[in-house]
Ligand code: HEM
Protein backbone atom coordinates (compact mmCIF):
# COMPACT_ATOMS: atom_id res chain seq x y z
CA UNK A 235 0.00 0.00 0.00
CA UNK A 236 2.72 2.44 0.85
CA UNK A 237 4.25 2.06 -2.59
CA UNK A 238 1.21 3.64 -4.15
CA UNK A 239 1.54 7.15 -5.45
CA UNK A 240 -0.38 9.66 -3.32
CA UNK A 241 -2.86 10.71 -5.97
CA UNK A 242 -5.53 13.27 -5.34
CA UNK A 243 -8.37 14.24 -7.67
CA UNK A 244 -9.53 17.83 -7.75
CA UNK A 245 -13.30 17.35 -7.78
CA UNK A 246 -13.87 20.81 -9.15
CA UNK A 247 -12.14 19.87 -12.36
CA UNK A 248 -12.82 16.14 -12.75
CA UNK A 249 -15.69 15.65 -15.17
CA UNK A 250 -15.38 11.91 -15.57
CA UNK A 251 -13.37 11.14 -18.69
CA UNK A 252 -12.38 7.93 -16.97
CA UNK A 253 -8.80 7.84 -18.18
CA UNK A 254 -7.46 7.41 -14.64
CA UNK A 255 -9.37 4.25 -13.79
CA UNK A 256 -8.86 2.86 -17.30
CA UNK A 257 -5.11 3.34 -17.04
CA UNK A 258 -4.50 2.62 -13.35
CA UNK A 259 -7.44 0.62 -12.02
CA UNK A 260 -5.38 -0.35 -8.99
CA UNK A 261 -5.32 3.29 -7.91
CA UNK A 262 -8.66 4.66 -9.13
CA UNK A 263 -12.25 3.57 -9.48
CA UNK A 264 -15.32 5.25 -10.94
CA UNK A 265 -18.07 6.58 -8.73
CA UNK A 266 -21.68 6.22 -9.90
CA UNK A 267 -21.28 9.32 -12.09
CA UNK A 268 -18.23 7.86 -13.78
CA UNK A 269 -16.00 10.40 -12.01
CA UNK A 270 -12.64 9.15 -10.80
CA UNK A 271 -12.13 8.33 -7.14
CA UNK A 272 -8.78 7.44 -5.57
CA UNK A 273 -9.12 3.97 -4.09
CA UNK A 274 -8.51 3.80 -0.38
CA UNK A 275 -7.62 0.18 -0.63
CA UNK A 276 -5.38 -1.20 -3.34
CA UNK A 277 -5.41 -4.75 -4.55
CA UNK A 278 -2.13 -4.77 -6.40
CA UNK A 279 1.05 -2.83 -6.99
CA UNK A 280 1.05 0.39 -9.00
CA UNK A 281 1.57 -0.46 -12.67
CA UNK A 282 2.20 2.99 -14.13
CA UNK A 283 4.57 5.82 -13.57
CA UNK A 284 2.64 8.38 -11.50
CA UNK A 285 3.57 11.16 -13.91
CA UNK A 286 2.02 9.24 -16.78
CA UNK A 287 -1.24 8.95 -14.88
CA UNK A 288 -1.22 12.64 -13.97
CA UNK A 289 -0.70 13.59 -17.63
CA UNK A 290 -3.37 11.24 -18.89
CA UNK A 291 -6.19 13.22 -17.29
CA UNK A 292 -7.63 15.53 -19.97
CA UNK A 293 -8.76 18.01 -17.33
CA UNK A 294 -5.45 18.05 -15.44
CA UNK A 295 -7.51 17.16 -12.37
CA UNK A 296 -5.09 14.63 -10.89
CA UNK A 297 -2.47 15.78 -8.44
CA UNK A 298 0.38 14.06 -6.69
CA UNK A 299 0.57 15.10 -3.09
CA UNK A 300 4.18 15.53 -2.08
CA UNK A 301 5.51 15.13 1.43
CA UNK A 302 5.56 18.83 2.20
CA UNK A 303 1.88 18.98 1.32
CA UNK A 304 2.48 20.76 -1.98
CA UNK A 305 0.72 19.34 -4.95
CA UNK A 306 2.29 18.70 -8.31
CA UNK A 307 -0.35 19.11 -10.91
CA UNK A 308 -0.92 18.86 -14.61
CA UNK A 309 -0.89 22.19 -16.42
CA UNK A 310 -4.34 23.48 -15.62
CA UNK A 311 -4.74 26.65 -17.59
CA UNK B 312 0.97 40.42 -33.02
CA UNK B 313 2.06 40.82 -29.41
CA UNK B 314 2.72 44.31 -28.09
CA UNK B 315 0.06 46.19 -26.18
CA UNK B 316 -2.77 43.90 -27.03
CA UNK B 317 -4.50 45.15 -23.90
CA UNK B 318 -4.67 48.69 -25.28
CA UNK B 319 -6.47 47.68 -28.42
CA UNK B 320 -10.19 47.73 -28.87
CA UNK B 321 -11.97 44.57 -29.94
CA UNK B 322 -12.76 46.19 -33.25
CA UNK B 323 -9.07 46.88 -33.80
CA UNK B 324 -8.17 43.32 -32.94
CA UNK B 325 -10.85 42.00 -35.25
CA UNK B 326 -9.33 44.01 -38.05
CA UNK B 327 -5.75 43.08 -37.31
CA UNK B 328 -6.52 39.41 -36.91
CA UNK B 329 -9.06 39.21 -39.66
CA UNK B 330 -8.82 35.97 -41.61
CA UNK B 331 -12.05 34.43 -42.83
CA UNK B 332 -12.76 30.79 -42.14
CA UNK B 333 -15.19 28.67 -44.09
CA UNK B 334 -17.18 26.45 -41.70
CA UNK B 335 -18.43 24.38 -44.64
CA UNK B 336 -15.18 24.22 -46.59
CA UNK B 337 -14.57 23.13 -50.13
CA UNK B 338 -11.42 21.24 -51.00
CA UNK B 339 -9.87 18.45 -49.01
CA UNK B 340 -9.53 17.87 -45.28
CA UNK B 341 -5.78 18.07 -45.60
CA UNK B 342 -6.08 21.53 -47.14
CA UNK B 343 -8.11 22.69 -44.16
CA UNK B 344 -5.63 21.10 -41.75
CA UNK B 345 -2.83 22.92 -43.54
CA UNK B 346 -4.74 26.18 -43.22
CA UNK B 347 -5.34 25.56 -39.51
CA UNK B 348 -1.65 24.75 -39.04
CA UNK B 349 -0.66 27.95 -40.81
CA UNK B 350 -2.93 30.00 -38.54
CA UNK B 351 -1.61 28.23 -35.44
CA UNK B 352 1.88 29.18 -36.43
CA UNK B 353 1.26 32.78 -37.48
CA UNK B 354 -1.60 33.96 -35.29
CA UNK B 355 -3.33 31.19 -33.37
CA UNK B 356 -6.59 33.05 -32.81
CA UNK B 357 -8.02 34.80 -35.85
CA UNK B 358 -11.31 36.57 -36.47
CA UNK B 359 -13.58 35.38 -39.23
CA UNK B 360 -15.74 38.25 -40.34
CA UNK B 361 -17.68 35.73 -42.31
CA UNK B 362 -19.87 34.20 -39.60
CA UNK B 363 -18.56 36.68 -37.01
CA UNK B 364 -16.54 34.39 -34.76
CA UNK B 365 -13.04 33.92 -33.40
CA UNK B 366 -11.26 30.74 -34.40
CA UNK B 367 -8.92 29.06 -31.92
CA UNK B 368 -6.38 26.60 -33.29
CA UNK B 369 -3.95 25.60 -30.55
CA UNK B 370 -4.38 22.81 -28.01
CA UNK B 371 -3.73 25.13 -25.08
CA UNK B 372 -6.20 27.82 -26.16
CA UNK B 373 -8.96 25.37 -27.07
CA UNK B 374 -8.62 23.28 -23.92
CA UNK B 375 -8.45 26.37 -21.73
CA UNK B 376 -11.66 27.78 -23.23
CA UNK B 377 -13.60 24.52 -23.01
CA UNK B 378 -12.56 23.96 -19.40
CA UNK B 379 -13.86 27.41 -18.51
CA UNK B 380 -17.43 26.59 -19.47
CA UNK B 381 -19.52 28.04 -16.59
CA UNK B 382 -16.42 29.99 -15.52
CA UNK B 383 -16.60 32.79 -18.04
CA UNK B 384 -17.99 30.93 -21.04
CA UNK B 385 -21.29 29.31 -21.95
CA UNK B 386 -22.13 26.96 -24.78
CA UNK B 387 -25.28 28.66 -26.08
CA UNK B 388 -25.42 29.15 -29.01
CA UNK B 389 -23.14 26.23 -29.83
CA UNK B 390 -22.66 27.10 -33.48
CA UNK B 391 -19.94 29.37 -34.90
CA UNK B 392 -22.18 31.79 -36.79
CA UNK B 393 -24.42 32.09 -33.72
CA UNK B 394 -27.55 31.32 -35.70
CA UNK B 395 -29.79 28.95 -33.82
CA UNK B 396 -30.49 25.98 -35.99
CA UNK B 397 -33.80 24.56 -34.78
CA UNK B 398 -35.87 27.41 -33.41
CA UNK B 399 -34.75 29.66 -30.58
CA UNK B 400 -34.56 27.13 -27.81
CA UNK B 401 -31.27 25.92 -26.39
CA UNK B 402 -30.61 22.27 -27.10
CA UNK B 403 -30.75 20.05 -24.02
CA UNK B 404 -28.22 19.49 -22.49
CA UNK B 405 -25.53 20.65 -24.87
CA UNK B 406 -26.54 24.33 -24.90
CA UNK B 407 -27.62 24.52 -21.27
CA UNK B 408 -25.21 25.93 -18.73
CA UNK B 409 -25.01 26.49 -15.00
CA UNK B 410 -27.21 24.70 -12.41
CA UNK B 411 -29.82 23.32 -14.82
CA UNK B 412 -27.05 21.74 -16.87
CA UNK B 413 -25.56 20.22 -13.71
CA UNK B 414 -28.95 18.70 -12.89
CA UNK B 415 -29.10 17.05 -16.29
CA UNK B 416 -25.56 15.72 -15.91
CA UNK B 417 -26.34 14.32 -12.47
CA UNK B 418 -29.23 12.50 -14.10
CA UNK B 419 -27.43 11.32 -17.23
CA UNK B 420 -23.90 10.48 -16.06
CA UNK B 421 -24.96 7.57 -13.82
CA UNK B 422 -27.22 6.22 -16.58
CA UNK B 423 -24.25 6.10 -18.97
CA UNK B 424 -21.60 5.14 -16.42
CA UNK B 425 -18.93 2.53 -17.18
CA UNK B 426 -20.87 -0.09 -15.22
CA UNK B 427 -24.16 0.57 -17.06
CA UNK B 428 -22.41 0.37 -20.43
CA UNK B 429 -20.53 -2.81 -19.48
CA UNK B 430 -23.93 -4.38 -18.82
CA UNK B 431 -24.99 -3.91 -22.47
CA UNK B 432 -21.64 -4.79 -24.07
CA UNK B 433 -22.90 -8.23 -25.15
CA UNK B 434 -25.92 -6.64 -26.82
CA UNK B 435 -23.64 -4.19 -28.63
CA UNK B 436 -21.53 -7.13 -29.81
CA UNK B 437 -24.63 -8.90 -31.11
CA UNK B 438 -25.65 -5.77 -33.03
CA UNK B 439 -22.20 -5.60 -34.64
CA UNK B 440 -22.39 -9.22 -35.70
CA UNK B 441 -25.93 -8.91 -37.07
CA UNK B 442 -24.77 -6.05 -39.25
CA UNK B 443 -21.69 -7.97 -40.42
CA UNK B 444 -23.88 -11.01 -41.19
CA UNK B 445 -25.77 -8.76 -43.58
CA UNK B 446 -22.84 -8.34 -45.98
CA UNK B 447 -20.09 -10.83 -45.08
CA UNK B 448 -21.02 -13.34 -47.77
CA UNK B 449 -20.87 -10.77 -50.55
CA UNK B 450 -17.19 -9.97 -50.04
CA UNK B 451 -18.02 -6.26 -50.10
CA UNK B 452 -19.30 -3.66 -47.69
CA UNK B 453 -20.37 -0.08 -48.12
CA UNK B 454 -19.14 0.81 -44.65
CA UNK B 455 -21.33 3.81 -43.82
CA UNK B 456 -24.83 2.56 -44.74
CA UNK B 457 -24.12 -1.09 -43.93
CA UNK B 458 -22.29 -0.68 -40.65
CA UNK B 459 -21.08 2.66 -39.32
CA UNK B 460 -24.41 4.50 -39.56
CA UNK B 461 -26.87 1.84 -38.30
CA UNK B 462 -24.56 0.55 -35.55
CA UNK B 463 -24.76 3.47 -33.08
CA UNK B 464 -28.47 3.98 -33.86
CA UNK B 465 -29.38 0.43 -32.89
CA UNK B 466 -27.16 0.65 -29.82
CA UNK B 467 -28.99 3.79 -28.78
CA UNK B 468 -32.30 1.93 -29.01
CA UNK B 469 -30.80 -0.89 -26.91
CA UNK B 470 -29.52 1.59 -24.35
CA UNK B 471 -32.86 3.36 -24.07
CA UNK B 472 -34.99 0.22 -24.20
CA UNK B 473 -36.79 1.26 -27.41
CA UNK B 474 -37.92 -1.27 -30.08
CA UNK B 475 -35.04 -2.27 -32.35
CA UNK B 476 -37.41 -2.50 -35.33
CA UNK B 477 -37.60 1.28 -35.29
CA UNK B 478 -33.95 1.70 -36.27
CA UNK B 479 -34.64 2.36 -39.93
CA UNK B 480 -37.27 5.01 -39.27
CA UNK B 481 -34.97 6.70 -36.81
CA UNK B 482 -32.01 6.63 -39.18
CA UNK B 483 -34.10 8.34 -41.85
CA UNK B 484 -34.97 11.24 -39.55
CA UNK B 485 -31.40 11.65 -38.46
CA UNK B 486 -30.17 11.69 -42.08
CA UNK B 487 -32.59 14.50 -42.84
CA UNK B 488 -31.64 16.48 -39.72
CA UNK B 489 -27.97 16.16 -40.49
CA UNK B 490 -27.76 16.21 -44.24
CA UNK B 491 -31.04 17.64 -45.48
CA UNK B 492 -32.25 16.45 -48.87
CA UNK B 493 -29.13 15.67 -50.92
CA UNK B 494 -29.33 17.54 -54.22
CA UNK B 495 -32.59 19.20 -53.14
CA UNK B 496 -33.33 22.91 -52.77
CA UNK B 497 -33.10 24.71 -49.46
CA UNK B 498 -36.89 24.80 -49.36
CA UNK B 499 -37.12 21.03 -49.87
CA UNK B 500 -34.61 20.46 -47.09
CA UNK B 501 -36.52 22.79 -44.77
CA UNK B 502 -39.81 21.01 -45.46
CA UNK B 503 -38.22 17.60 -44.98
CA UNK B 504 -36.71 18.74 -41.69
CA UNK B 505 -40.03 20.04 -40.41
CA UNK B 506 -41.67 16.74 -41.33
CA UNK B 507 -38.89 14.68 -39.73
CA UNK B 508 -39.06 16.82 -36.63
CA UNK B 509 -42.84 16.37 -36.30
CA UNK B 510 -42.65 12.63 -36.89
CA UNK B 511 -39.78 12.03 -34.49
CA UNK B 512 -41.46 14.13 -31.79
CA UNK B 513 -44.70 12.19 -32.17
CA UNK B 514 -42.77 8.94 -31.99
CA UNK B 515 -40.93 9.99 -28.84
CA UNK B 516 -44.11 11.35 -27.28
CA UNK B 517 -45.68 7.90 -27.67
CA UNK B 518 -42.72 6.34 -25.87
CA UNK B 519 -42.90 8.93 -23.08
CA UNK B 520 -46.64 8.35 -22.65
CA UNK B 521 -46.08 4.60 -22.57
CA UNK B 522 -43.40 4.85 -19.84
CA UNK B 523 -45.62 7.10 -17.75
CA UNK B 524 -48.42 4.53 -18.00
CA UNK B 525 -46.22 1.42 -17.79
CA UNK B 526 -42.95 2.17 -16.04
CA UNK B 527 -40.15 -0.27 -16.83
CA UNK B 528 -36.68 -0.97 -15.65
CA UNK B 529 -35.01 1.10 -18.36
CA UNK B 530 -33.14 4.37 -18.80
CA UNK B 531 -36.09 5.98 -20.55
CA UNK B 532 -38.34 5.37 -17.53
CA UNK B 533 -35.75 6.78 -15.15
CA UNK B 534 -35.48 9.96 -17.21
CA UNK B 535 -39.25 10.31 -17.67
CA UNK B 536 -39.80 9.97 -13.91
CA UNK B 537 -37.09 12.46 -12.98
CA UNK B 538 -38.03 15.62 -11.16
CA UNK B 539 -35.88 18.72 -10.94
CA UNK B 540 -36.80 20.77 -7.87
CA UNK B 541 -40.09 18.90 -7.58
CA UNK B 542 -41.06 19.46 -11.22
CA UNK B 543 -41.08 16.69 -13.81
CA UNK B 544 -39.24 17.36 -17.07
CA UNK B 545 -41.80 18.66 -19.59
CA UNK B 546 -42.78 16.54 -22.57
CA UNK B 547 -41.19 18.95 -24.97
CA UNK B 548 -37.91 19.00 -23.01
CA UNK B 549 -37.90 15.19 -22.85
CA UNK B 550 -38.34 15.06 -26.58
CA UNK B 551 -35.48 17.55 -27.11
CA UNK B 552 -33.23 15.59 -24.81
CA UNK B 553 -33.90 12.24 -26.47
CA UNK B 554 -33.42 13.65 -29.96
CA UNK B 555 -30.13 15.22 -28.96
CA UNK B 556 -28.88 12.06 -27.25
CA UNK B 557 -29.68 10.09 -30.36
CA UNK B 558 -28.08 12.57 -32.74
CA UNK B 559 -24.99 13.18 -30.65
CA UNK B 560 -24.11 9.51 -30.63
CA UNK B 561 -24.87 8.73 -34.26
CA UNK B 562 -22.91 11.03 -36.45
CA UNK B 563 -19.85 10.94 -34.25
CA UNK B 564 -19.46 7.19 -33.82
CA UNK B 565 -20.26 6.79 -37.49
CA UNK B 566 -17.59 9.26 -38.46
CA UNK B 567 -14.87 7.65 -36.34
CA UNK B 568 -15.63 4.19 -37.74
CA UNK B 569 -15.94 5.39 -41.34
CA UNK B 570 -12.77 7.50 -41.30
CA UNK B 571 -10.86 4.73 -39.54
CA UNK B 572 -11.97 2.03 -41.98
CA UNK B 573 -11.12 4.25 -44.95
CA UNK B 574 -7.66 4.77 -43.51
CA UNK B 575 -7.15 1.14 -42.49
CA UNK B 576 -8.19 -0.12 -45.93
CA UNK B 577 -5.04 1.49 -47.24
CA UNK B 578 -2.88 0.73 -44.20
CA UNK B 579 -3.49 -2.93 -43.50
CA UNK B 580 -0.29 -3.15 -41.46
CA UNK B 581 -2.01 -0.83 -38.98
CA UNK B 582 -5.07 -3.09 -38.91
CA UNK B 583 -2.73 -5.88 -37.78
CA UNK B 584 -0.92 -3.62 -35.35
CA UNK B 585 -4.18 -2.76 -33.59
CA UNK B 586 -4.52 -6.40 -32.56
CA UNK B 587 -0.87 -7.30 -32.10
CA UNK B 588 -1.35 -7.88 -28.38
CA UNK B 589 -4.29 -7.62 -25.98
CA UNK B 590 -3.02 -4.21 -24.91
CA UNK B 591 -2.69 -2.79 -28.42
CA UNK B 592 -6.31 -1.99 -29.14
CA UNK B 593 -7.06 0.60 -26.48
CA UNK B 594 -4.26 3.05 -27.33
CA UNK B 595 -4.87 2.48 -31.04
CA UNK B 596 -8.50 3.53 -30.63
CA UNK B 597 -7.40 6.62 -28.69
CA UNK B 598 -5.08 7.51 -31.57
CA UNK B 599 -7.87 6.99 -34.10
CA UNK B 600 -10.13 9.18 -31.95
CA UNK B 601 -7.46 11.87 -31.94
CA UNK B 602 -6.97 11.65 -35.68
CA UNK B 603 -10.66 11.44 -36.72
CA UNK B 604 -11.97 13.98 -34.18
CA UNK B 605 -15.36 14.79 -35.73
CA UNK B 606 -16.92 17.44 -33.46
CA UNK B 607 -16.53 21.24 -33.42
CA UNK B 608 -17.94 23.12 -30.44
CA UNK B 609 -18.37 26.87 -30.04
CA UNK B 610 -18.20 28.81 -26.78
CA UNK B 611 -19.46 32.29 -25.94
CA UNK B 612 -18.02 34.82 -23.52
CA UNK B 613 -20.63 35.05 -20.74
CA UNK B 614 -19.02 37.42 -18.27
CA UNK B 615 -18.03 41.02 -18.74
CA UNK B 616 -14.76 39.82 -20.23
CA UNK B 617 -12.82 36.60 -20.64
CA UNK B 618 -9.24 35.88 -21.59
CA UNK B 619 -8.83 34.22 -24.96
CA UNK B 620 -5.20 33.59 -25.82
CA UNK B 621 -3.45 36.95 -25.38
CA UNK B 622 -6.67 38.94 -25.71
CA UNK B 623 -9.44 40.02 -23.39
CA UNK B 624 -12.76 39.66 -25.16
CA UNK B 625 -16.08 41.13 -24.04
CA UNK B 626 -19.36 39.33 -23.34
CA UNK B 627 -21.07 37.88 -26.40
CA UNK B 628 -17.96 37.16 -28.46
CA UNK B 629 -18.05 33.65 -29.91
CA UNK B 630 -15.02 31.39 -30.13
CA UNK B 631 -15.11 28.43 -32.48
CA UNK B 632 -13.05 25.53 -31.14
CA UNK B 633 -12.53 22.81 -33.77
CA UNK B 634 -11.32 19.91 -31.69
CA UNK B 635 -9.36 18.48 -34.60
CA UNK B 636 -7.21 21.62 -34.59
CA UNK B 637 -6.30 21.03 -30.93
CA UNK B 638 -5.67 17.36 -31.65
CA UNK B 639 -3.22 18.20 -34.42
CA UNK B 640 -1.18 20.75 -32.51
CA UNK B 641 2.47 19.75 -33.09
CA UNK B 642 3.31 21.13 -29.64
CA UNK B 643 1.94 17.88 -28.23
CA UNK B 644 1.64 15.51 -31.18
CA UNK B 645 4.67 14.96 -33.35
CA UNK B 646 3.73 14.54 -37.02
CA UNK B 647 0.15 15.35 -36.07
CA UNK B 648 -1.34 14.38 -39.43
CA UNK B 649 0.03 10.84 -39.12
CA UNK B 650 -1.74 7.97 -37.42
CA UNK B 651 0.83 6.53 -35.00
CA UNK B 652 -0.15 3.75 -32.65
CA UNK B 653 3.16 3.88 -30.84
CA UNK B 654 3.00 7.38 -29.38
CA UNK B 655 4.45 7.04 -25.90
CA UNK B 656 2.14 8.27 -23.13
CA UNK B 657 0.63 10.87 -25.41
CA UNK B 658 -1.15 14.01 -24.34
CA UNK B 659 -4.86 13.17 -24.02
CA UNK B 660 -6.85 14.10 -27.12
CA UNK B 661 -9.85 16.41 -26.73
CA UNK B 662 -12.14 14.52 -29.11
CA UNK B 663 -14.86 14.25 -26.45
CA UNK B 664 -14.47 17.91 -25.48
CA UNK B 665 -13.45 19.05 -22.01
CA UNK B 666 -15.09 20.65 -19.03
CA UNK B 667 -18.76 20.66 -18.14
CA UNK B 668 -20.01 19.46 -21.54
CA UNK B 669 -17.57 16.59 -21.84
CA UNK B 670 -19.38 13.97 -23.92
CA UNK B 671 -21.83 12.15 -21.70
CA UNK B 672 -21.65 9.18 -24.05
CA UNK B 673 -17.89 8.73 -23.72
CA UNK B 674 -18.03 5.27 -22.13
CA UNK B 675 -20.66 4.09 -24.58
CA UNK B 676 -18.66 5.47 -27.50
CA UNK B 677 -15.41 3.82 -26.41
CA UNK B 678 -17.20 0.49 -25.91
CA UNK B 679 -18.93 0.75 -29.28
CA UNK B 680 -15.61 1.41 -31.01
CA UNK B 681 -13.82 -1.40 -29.20
CA UNK B 682 -16.55 -3.91 -30.04
CA UNK B 683 -16.89 -2.71 -33.64
CA UNK B 684 -13.18 -3.04 -34.36
CA UNK B 685 -12.90 -6.37 -32.56
CA UNK B 686 -15.76 -7.95 -34.48
CA UNK B 687 -14.80 -6.40 -37.82
CA UNK B 688 -11.25 -7.66 -37.37
CA UNK B 689 -12.34 -11.12 -36.26
CA UNK B 690 -14.51 -11.54 -39.32
CA UNK B 691 -12.63 -9.43 -41.88
CA UNK B 692 -8.93 -9.91 -41.16
CA UNK B 693 -7.92 -8.31 -44.48
CA UNK B 694 -9.68 -5.76 -46.64
CA UNK B 695 -9.03 -3.11 -49.26
CA UNK B 696 -10.96 -0.33 -50.95
CA UNK B 697 -13.08 -1.51 -53.88
CA UNK B 698 -11.14 -0.70 -57.01
CA UNK B 699 -12.00 2.68 -58.45
CA UNK B 700 -13.95 3.76 -55.33
CA UNK B 701 -12.64 6.63 -53.26
CA UNK B 702 -14.02 7.77 -49.90
CA UNK B 703 -15.69 11.18 -50.07
CA UNK B 704 -14.82 13.71 -47.40
CA UNK B 705 -17.67 15.59 -45.73
CA UNK B 706 -16.87 18.74 -43.81
CA UNK B 707 -19.63 20.48 -41.91
CA UNK B 708 -20.12 20.92 -38.17
CA UNK B 709 -19.23 17.26 -37.94
CA UNK B 710 -16.43 15.96 -40.13
CA UNK B 711 -16.86 12.57 -41.70
CA UNK B 712 -16.39 10.46 -44.82
CA UNK B 713 -18.76 8.34 -46.84
CA UNK B 714 -18.47 6.13 -49.90
CA UNK B 715 -16.10 3.86 -47.98
CA UNK B 716 -16.52 0.70 -50.03
CA UNK B 717 -14.34 -2.19 -48.97
CA UNK B 718 -13.70 -5.60 -50.50
CA UNK B 719 -12.44 -8.77 -48.79
CA UNK B 720 -12.51 -12.53 -49.06
CA UNK B 721 -16.08 -13.57 -48.43
CA UNK B 722 -16.31 -15.83 -45.39
CA UNK B 723 -18.51 -16.71 -42.46
C1 HEM C 1 -16.86 8.80 -30.92
C2 HEM C 1 -18.05 9.19 -30.58
C3 HEM C 1 -18.39 10.52 -29.96
C4 HEM C 1 -17.73 11.71 -30.03
C5 HEM C 1 -16.45 12.03 -30.78
C6 HEM C 1 -18.51 12.66 -29.24
C7 HEM C 1 -18.15 13.98 -29.06
C8 HEM C 1 -18.83 14.85 -28.24
C9 HEM C 1 -18.39 16.19 -27.95
C10 HEM C 1 -17.16 16.84 -28.52
C11 HEM C 1 -19.30 16.74 -27.09
C12 HEM C 1 -19.27 18.12 -26.47
C13 HEM C 1 -19.53 19.22 -27.41
C14 HEM C 1 -19.28 20.54 -26.77
O1 HEM C 1 -18.36 20.67 -25.93
O2 HEM C 1 -19.97 21.50 -27.10
C15 HEM C 1 -20.30 15.75 -26.85
C16 HEM C 1 -21.40 15.94 -26.04
C17 HEM C 1 -22.41 15.01 -25.91
N1 HEM C 1 -22.42 13.72 -26.39
FE1 HEM C 1 -20.96 12.83 -27.46
N2 HEM C 1 -19.61 12.03 -28.74
C18 HEM C 1 -19.57 10.72 -29.14
C19 HEM C 1 -20.49 9.75 -28.82
C20 HEM C 1 -21.62 9.94 -28.10
C21 HEM C 1 -22.58 8.91 -27.80
C22 HEM C 1 -22.48 7.45 -28.20
C23 HEM C 1 -23.60 9.50 -27.10
C24 HEM C 1 -24.81 8.77 -26.63
C25 HEM C 1 -25.51 9.01 -25.60
C26 HEM C 1 -23.25 10.92 -26.95
C27 HEM C 1 -24.02 11.87 -26.31
C28 HEM C 1 -23.62 13.15 -26.03
C29 HEM C 1 -24.42 14.11 -25.29
C30 HEM C 1 -25.81 13.88 -24.72
C31 HEM C 1 -23.66 15.28 -25.21
C32 HEM C 1 -24.02 16.57 -24.51
C33 HEM C 1 -23.37 16.63 -23.17
C34 HEM C 1 -23.52 17.95 -22.46
O3 HEM C 1 -23.79 18.96 -23.12
O4 HEM C 1 -23.37 17.99 -21.25
N3 HEM C 1 -22.05 11.14 -27.56
N4 HEM C 1 -19.99 14.59 -27.55
Ligand code: SF4
Pocket residue numbers: 243247248249250251252253254255268269270290291292293294295296
Ligand atom coordinates in the same frame (compact mmCIF):
# COMPACT_ATOMS: atom_id res chain seq x y z
S1 SF4 D 1 -9.16 11.10 -15.90
FE1 SF4 D 1 -9.36 13.06 -14.88
S2 SF4 D 1 -11.37 13.84 -15.41
FE2 SF4 D 1 -11.29 11.70 -15.94
S3 SF4 D 1 -12.22 10.63 -14.24
FE3 SF4 D 1 -10.02 10.61 -13.92
S4 SF4 D 1 -9.64 12.47 -12.76
FE4 SF4 D 1 -11.67 12.68 -13.57
